Amino acid sequence: MPKLRLYTLVILLMGLGIGLILYKHFALGFPLSPDDKKSVWTIEAKIDFIARGDPIIVSFALPSETSNIVFIEEDFASPDYGFSELASPTGRRAQWSKRIASGPQTAYYRLSLYETDQINPLPVADLPPEPEKPEFDEVHKTAATTILDQARSKSANTEIFTRELISILNSNAPNQNRSLLLNEQSNEDYKTYLIINLLALEGISARIVRGLYLEDGRRRQSLANFVEVYIGNEWLLFNQNTGESGKPRNFLIWQRGDQSLLDVVGGKNSQISFSIIRNVHSTRNLVVRDSINRQAGIIDFSIYSLPIEQQNAFKMILLLPIGALIVVIMRLLIGIRTSGTFMPILIALALIQTTLLTGIIIFLIVVGTGLLIRAYLSRLHLLFVARISAVIIVVIAIMASISIISNKLGLSQAMTVTFFPMIILSWTIERMSVLWEEDGPREVFIQGSGSLLTAVIAYLFMTNRTIEYLTFNFPELMLVNLALILILGQYTGYRLSELYRFHSLERRNVSGKR
Amino acid sequence: MFLASAKKLRSFGIIGMNQRNFGLISRYNPRHLYPLVDDKLKTKLLAQEAGITVPKLLGTVQYQHDVKLLQEILHSYDQFVIKPVKGSGGKGILVITRHDYNFYFKPSGDAIQLIDIKRHVSNILSGLHSLGGKPDTVMIESLIQLDPVFSDYSYEGIPDIRIIVFRGYPIMAMLRLTTHASDGKANLHQGAVGVGIDMGTGNALYAVQYGESVSHHPDTRKALSDLVIPHWDKLLQLAAACYEMTGLGYLGADLVLDRDQGPMIIELNARPGLSIQVANYAGLAPRVAIIEAIKTIEPDPQLRAAFSKKQFSVDSNIHPPRLLRTRREDPRA
Numbered sequence: 001m002p003k004l005r006l007y008t009l010v011i012l013l014m015g016l017g018i019g020l021i022l023y024k025h026f027a028l029g030f031p032l033s034p035d036d037k038k039s040v041w042t043i044e045a046k047i048d049f050i051a052r053g054d055p056i057i058v059s060f061a062l063p064s065e066t067s068n069i070v071f072i073e074e075d076f077a078s079p080d081y082g083f084s085e086l087a088s089p090t091g092r093r094a095q096w097s098k099r100i101a102s103g104p105q106t107a108y109y110r111l112s113l114y115e116t117d118q119i120n121p122l123p124v125a126d127l128p129p130e131p132e133k134p135e136f137d138e139v140h141k142t143a144a145t146t147i148l149d150q151a152r153s154k155s156a157n158t159e160i161f162t163r164e165l166i167s168i169l170n171s172n173a174p175n176q177n178r179s180l181l182l183n184e185q186s187n188e189d190y191k192t193y194l195i196i197n198l199l200a201l202e203g204i205s206a207r208i209v210r211g212l213y214l215e216d217g218r219r220r221q222s223l224a225n226f227v228e229v230y231i232g233n234e235w236l237l238f239n240q241n242t243g244e245s246g247k248p249r250n251f252l253i254w255q256r257g258d259q260s261l262l263d264v265v266g267g268k269n270s271q272i273s274f275s276i277i278r279n280v281h282s283t284r285n286l287v288v289r290d291s292i293n294r295q296a297g298i299i300d301f302s303i304y305s306l307p308i309e310q311q312n313a314f315k316m317i318l319l320l321p322i323g324a325l326i327v328v329i330m331r332l333l334i335g336i337r338t339s340g341t342f343m344p345i346l347i348a349l350a351l352i353q354t355t356l357l358t359g360i361i362i363f364l365i366v367v368g369t370g371l372l373i374r375a376y377l378s379r380l381h382l383l384f385v386a387r388i389s390a391v392i393i394v395v396i397a398i399m400a401s402i403s404i405i406s407n408k409l410g411l412s413q414a415m416t417v418t419f420f421p422m423i424i425l426s427w428t429i430e431r432m433s434v435l436w437e438e439d440g441p442r443e444v445f446i447q448g449s450g451s452l453l454t455a456v457i458a459y460l461f462m463t464n465r466t467i468e469y470l471t472f473n474f475p476e477l478m479l480v481n482l483a484l485i486l487i488l489g490q491y492t493g494y495r496l497s498e499l500y501r502f503h504s505l506e507r508r509n510v511s512g513k514r
Numbered sequence: 515m516f517l518a519s520a521k522k523l524r525s526f527g528i529i530g531m532n533q534r535n536f537g538l539i540s541r542y543n544p545r546h547l548y549p550l551v552d553d554k555l556k557t558k559l560l561a562q563e564a565g566i567t568v569p570k571l572l573g574t575v576q577y578q579h580d581v582k583l584l585q586e587i588l589h590s591y592d593q594f595v596i597k598p599v600k601g602s603g604g605k606g607i608l609v610i611t612r613h614d615y616n617f618y619f620k621p622s623g624d625a626i627q628l629i630d631i632k633r634h635v636s637n638i639l640s641g642l643h644s645l646g647g648k649p650d651t652v653m654i655e656s657l658i659q660l661d662p663v664f665s666d667y668s669y670e671g672i673p674d675i676r677i678i679v680f681r682g683y684p685i686m687a688m689l690r691l692t693t694h695a696s697d698g699k700a701n702l703h704q705g706a707v708g709v710g711i712d713m714g715t716g717n718a719l720y721a722v723q724y725g726e727s728v729s730h731h732p733d734t735r736k737a738l739s740d741l742v743i744p745h746w747d748k749l750l751q752l753a754a755a756c757y758e759m760t761g762l763g764y765l766g767a768d769l770v771l772d773r774d775q776g777p778m779i780i781e782l783n784a785r786p787g788l789s790i791q792v793a794n795y796a797g798l799a800p801r802v803a804i805i806e807a808i809k810t811i812e813p814d815p816q817l818r819a820a821f822s823k824k825q826f827s828v829d830s831n832i833h834p835p836r837l838l839r840t841r842r843e844d845p846r847a
Contacts (some may be wrong), residue, residue, distance in 0.1 A: 181543045239839060276544060300818055332532055340604055365649070382638030383578070383636055384637060384641060385641055405739075434642060439702070439703065439704065443703075457636065458811055490536070491532055492533035492536045492537055493520065493530065493532065493533070494520050494523060494524075494528075494530040494532075495530060495532065496517075498523075498528075498530045498788075499517040499518045499519070499520060499523065500516065500518075501725065501792070502518050502519055502523055502528050502791070502792060503516065503518040503727060504722070504725055504727065504792065505518065505523070505526060505528065505791070505792055505795055506518040506519070506522050506523065506526075
């Protein structure tokens, strides 16, 4: 059953094409619109310290890549320092080292990243060990227990309890117990550990999280402390100043756990500051770069792996199927007569180079002049092959004169005439003039304008930004296109032009019935 | 109304271009048989073998250097037709009705010289009129003499009769009358008058020019309704016999009536056009459906012609709705 086979093939092609597109869109993050933009954050960490003239080791905690944060680039810079990147169980660390140094020293770490829209479920965290009961002296312990009781009485579960506890510690209302545990001078770290300890007293596991708020143009920033609490198989982030839970927007988690952020051996007065800059990049470029880096099979074996020059050539070639589809639609569904099946596509390609109006004017001038000269050639009694060759030469001469004259007149646009394929123009002229002799100027007009109309429509589609973007970045669209053309090849209904061609029949049959 | 509704056209059984290409040509005409009809010389030889009358072949020119022999071939004939062997749609056909020492006259009275004929011949040889520009052969045929029946209905040319033959059964016929507008050519595109013919009798039914209904020949002003094609049975039989000759399931046979030799075949077409439906004010689909329903094809062309004559005559063709249904329910359709 050939029909069944065809439809199976069509469904297969469609499924494969659309499947690949969806995979690239959802799994690899390819945007479907060329205007899709993403913020790329560039973070620079500057580490300053004063060396004492001893061997120096600087160890600095680095953030790690997660499923929804993609690192584009990492740079480590520090003159004359040896550098290595170490993986430790608690995360990556950068290590700069030097035998002898003295005086002020600086090390830089630069990171570019962007956030993806992917929502990946958090991996189920391992059950942390039972928290060690912290040691409080008698007075502090009483204060702690009172606060915990206070928080517990107002809460129903661990999440609310944690939020309640943080808000008690941050409230401005006079509270002796709080003042005892936390005074105005105590720093952020102290507060973080106090919360962790209080939670431990309650038997709740918690850990410190350091992170950076991403805001454009910020300089001399430091990391903000958060508390992450283990609640029901997962870790939940709490803002230690407000009690809000969850990761804030534009917040980069730099480090988790107790390990120090920065260790400097052989130096003093170490300081770290962050500056942040935001850039807007096309999502597509980011995704392509990322996919190539990760060697995603589908991208690694795609057009992106070609040199840029070939990629540009393919940009054009991949548009041809769209033109072919337009021709199929125009001929099979509309019934427009064109001179030569695919000549319209070639004209459309030339139009892309010359821009629409200039292209059409040039086309008409060349073909018109060509027809006149061809009419003269036909009086010379030439053999066919010689005549068409003569027409080619004439076409070249016309094109050259158009270029030269327009250059003299300062019309640079008309110089794009060279983008028209000469052989095609010559054939068109030859066919048109034969058509003129045999079927009259009317037929020449019909087929000529049919070709031009089809070419213009194909041009409009092929220059559409979105279509151009989609055909190049989703070559799988070709499979969908192929499936569509296969379906159209089955169309046995009337062409639009036939509804006109047979319209007198309808009238006659209707009147015949009366 | 400018456009017909597709639904109505379908209910009249009009076949469109896409359906013709898909449901008729690609299904019933095996590609390898095309050369038999695309090459008019082959068709002519086949027809002669089958005992079918064709215009007499006066000579052929196959090579460019033989063009200079043209005068020798031509000078002994007063009238002749020069045709490309692989031409289509009547392209490249040159008719000469008389000539003197210097000039050759076309039916319109225009005089041309031998050099013009030579140029025409060499154009044909280099493939100007053939499909895809392939090198071609020229054949020179005797001129068909206008049957007096048509003398009131044609202008500077010979009318021809197009009969659509489906699986060996003639299913629809049209007479094409040359006009001044068509330059003496029987080509509807160029303004020839298409006359729908009653399959039962050979009587004219309707006539159209440029797709619009006409009642009189535009040049001779004769009423077309009086027109009856003589030798109608013979014409149908000749057309039916083309099926055995070529093996093509869907073909258009172009026949003419010669004053002296009677009906003859001038050309066969593996992709006959659809204008015949306009001239007949009837769709091909119901007739195709009737023939498709026939299980075994009658081997005798004469009996097939008789079947068609009875089946498709105007009198017996007044129930299109039922026929339409059979077409729709045809599982292969």
